[in-house]
Amino acid sequence: MRITISQLNLHIGNFEGNLAKMLAAVETAKSQHSDLICFPELAVCGYPARDFFEFDDFIRRCQHSVEELRKVSQDIGIIVGSPTRNPVLAGKDLYNSAYFLYNGEILGIQHKALLPTYDIFDEYRYFEPAKEFKTIEFKGKRIALVICEDIWNVGDINPLYTICPLDEMMPQKPDFIVNISASPFDYAHAEARIRTVRANVERYKIPMFYANQVGGQTDVIFDGGSLVVSPDGLVFDEMPYFEECLKTYELDAVVGGNQNHEQPKDKIKLIHDALVVGIHDYFQKLGFKKAILGLSGGIDSAITAVLATKALGAENVRVLLMPSQFSSGHSVDDAKLLAETLGIQYDIVAIKPMYDAFETALKAQFAGQAFNVTEENIQARIRGTLLMAMSNKFGNILLNTTNKSEMSVGYGTLYGDMCGGIAVLGDVYKTEIYELVKYLNKDGEVVPQNTITKPPSAELRPGQKDTDSLPPYEVLDPLLFQYIECRKGPDELIAMGFEEALVKRVLRMVNINEFKREQAAPVIRVSTKAFGMGRRMPIVGKYLS
């Protein structure tokens, strides 16, 4: 038996586009004499479709795509993910299902049992969990068909669910497992995924074909890396990351095993690739081509410009240099040098005339008040307004350049430097930014050395440095990581050796700035806990604030 995995970059709600990709893949699989092609979870509509699932019309369109695939299933089995309606009145109205189509018939439908409802996931919002588990007989083999999370309860010391769907199927003696997934990227996830697939294969002693989605869906990035794991626990094949792929495997060879094609993983390379695909797909799926951003001469905007140029091409990236009266001469020079190296269009627009106009306009109201963060914010908002004007006039989407450290502690101006369609670096801590820039410069200097070595500064008042109001990033970032990614409370943090006053100060900064993050641009998710849908915090909460 020959089995094809089709790792596809799907687009939420783009039924025609997704169907066209799947029909082409079926043709290719047929030409490779495949018996069975496997598409990702909820492939007909893309993942995560969120509240589109509440529209009957949306479900009808999903069903229509399944119908079209059924028509082309002559001589080839097709496994495809789609929502299906729950025929029973009691319970949620939908299931998250895998269809098995063959010769124009529906050979079986298996619903998902384990519905992730944590971090970015909301599946219990829409779906009823499966209660029945039936293997599917196909050409003399029995297939255990499961969906994404269904295999993730195996090997967990504190399992989230009370059952393992494959345990329920094993009495039916399946020959192999097919898992269709929409398993999102974070820099630790590929290794966790291989560990989990292997734990299942070792538990059940049959091979697994694991088909994942790939590509960016705004904040959530799918990395692909679909897997074939043999009963000996070795990775028979691991598909590429961040790109589409179709491959056909001979079942007997997979059963035979004795091949290890596991790829090495590098955290910073994974983050880099995820950010590039995240930018690219955000633009492509919205139907835009061109980006704009503010280039300050600092490291965050420099990296964002490099990534945007890789994702969209130099001809599609435009930058504004917007020096203030407090900007160093170096800043403009560094930014110009980078723009010239990248070959992207740049304009210099000094913000002082607008700043002066605001100062004059508010003279009466601000009489007797000292210069403070208000005036810093006015400058940042003038920049935001200039960038958005360019965006509106020329149809360029503004890229936000805020990093995760700043976003955590609220070191940024809402409606100023927090503007943008998507926050490219919002899930990358400042200390990781420095690793990322080394990676970008590994084959020759792209980001100027001066941009990397100078002390970080917003340059919004004379001689300002980030460390005037923040702890050094080498101290701040590990604390933020323990609080945000690991959800450690103050007692645990102090027990870990963080200084008590610092813990209180930083946790308070994080918590009182929830109102800013609520209005932030969507953040491309690369860690296990990004700001956005995966982290839902009350604004009026008084906890640790």
Add this chain to the structure above:
Amino acid sequence: MRITISQLNLHIGNFEGNLAKMLAAVETAKSQHSDLICFPELAVCGYPARDFFEFDDFIRRCQHSVEELRKVSQDIGIIVGSPTRNPVLAGKDLYNSAYFLYNGEILGIQHKALLPTYDIFDEYRYFEPAKEFKTIEFKGKRIALVICEDIWNVGDINPLYTICPLDEMMPQKPDFIVNISASPFDYAHAEARIRTVRANVERYKIPMFYANQVGGQTDVIFDGGSLVVSPDGLVFDEMPYFEECLKTYELDAVVGGNQNHEQPKDKIKLIHDALVVGIHDYFQKLGFKKAILGLSGGIDSAITAVLATKALGAENVRVLLMPSQFSSGHSVDDAKLLAETLGIQYDIVAIKPMYDAFETALKAQFAGQAFNVTEENIQARIRGTLLMAMSNKFGNILLNTTNKSEMSVGYGTLYGDMCGGIAVLGDVYKTEIYELVKYLNKDGEVVPQNTITKPPSAELRPGQKDTDSLPPYEVLDPLLFQYIECRKGPDELIAMGFEEALVKRVLRMVNINEFKREQAAPVIRVSTKAFGMGRRMPIVGKYLS
């Protein structure tokens, strides 16, 4: 037996504050010779605490509050909501529980079985559903103790869940039901709540004591309206809406029934009261006193100013009048008249000098480009920057004045008139705005007649009217309601009589503006489907766009 309901305005994560309120209520109940006091769902920490539940430290603090209540339970039973830890490894780590404390002991703990995970609710994200249902024996009576959603599967023709917890308890022959809730407001909810409580009482033929939370938690408003319903199905008592309340009832009198104290409901009064409490509590819970907003002479900002004055007092509301070169003379006069009527401080800051500065700064880049929405947006963003400057300098929170119709179709400038800490009218359609203004003016003209009667306009270009780019609101709003609140698709909408071209145009406008709403201020929720956490839509989705 005497039973007390304590309807409290709790504050998320404010353990000391919540505990102090409960301790005071216990004292009052004792002084009223009560046998049993009932606090709302998750009262120790406030609702919705969202991802705070992922912090062990947060759970420990909840447990600490329960301990403190246990200590004061001499001679009085205390029912209080708190998260508890799931002692079993498999499954979620927490339960959403009701403690029954008495004489320093824990007489029982009942977990919640039906976990709402729709609209604003995310309970399955944190909690394992109850599998055991035990009534509690107390002073010779058996009490069926349930939590909020646990009673909502009764009387639903398409029930969301497959069980009714009270069905499971009835074989134990309880004498009465206690339901502790955190049941949020929408303008149709109080009636639905009474209907549901009554359906339960009629099904089980025993009385119900229903204790609800009250007050605003950013976007989500709790309306109170706690209930005592007698076995005859009559509302023995209905507590006030939008305020705290404590009352003690004689069980025998409740069983006797034959009293109907159901209050009349008026949609617009409910919305009005919810918005006032929403503003008030947002400020109070964040520790702020003073608001600022832009007063345009139009109806939305006028209403917002009136509501803010009611919520915060005239001395705490300040407004900016920011005429552009396109503003009519009337606009400033109407705004001044309103500010003087309300007795709030106002300043006039013309935006032309700043607009001119932006125009000059971008002259080279915009050469040969016609005036378009870009220039309109620059003006809106200058206003946003001025308002935020006042906010930053004087510590006033900016109130956003966008209405739901505009927010739906993206008729507003991101980082411009979409700025603000909280969107007061973001869940009120323009046609409802006109009903609301009638209510505000019912005892004498507060909002000037001219503000009400003139055609809506953003005044960002010469002679602009909303209807230049939008259908009339009487046509637009019913269509938006069917799409947003009722989730009707294009075919259903056309079948309902909406014109096909209009349906396509409006649905596309709603969907392509998801990126703006993603960055909008939190919206005070008054309808069954508000923008924000209750409506989760993909940004890169290509559905109906």
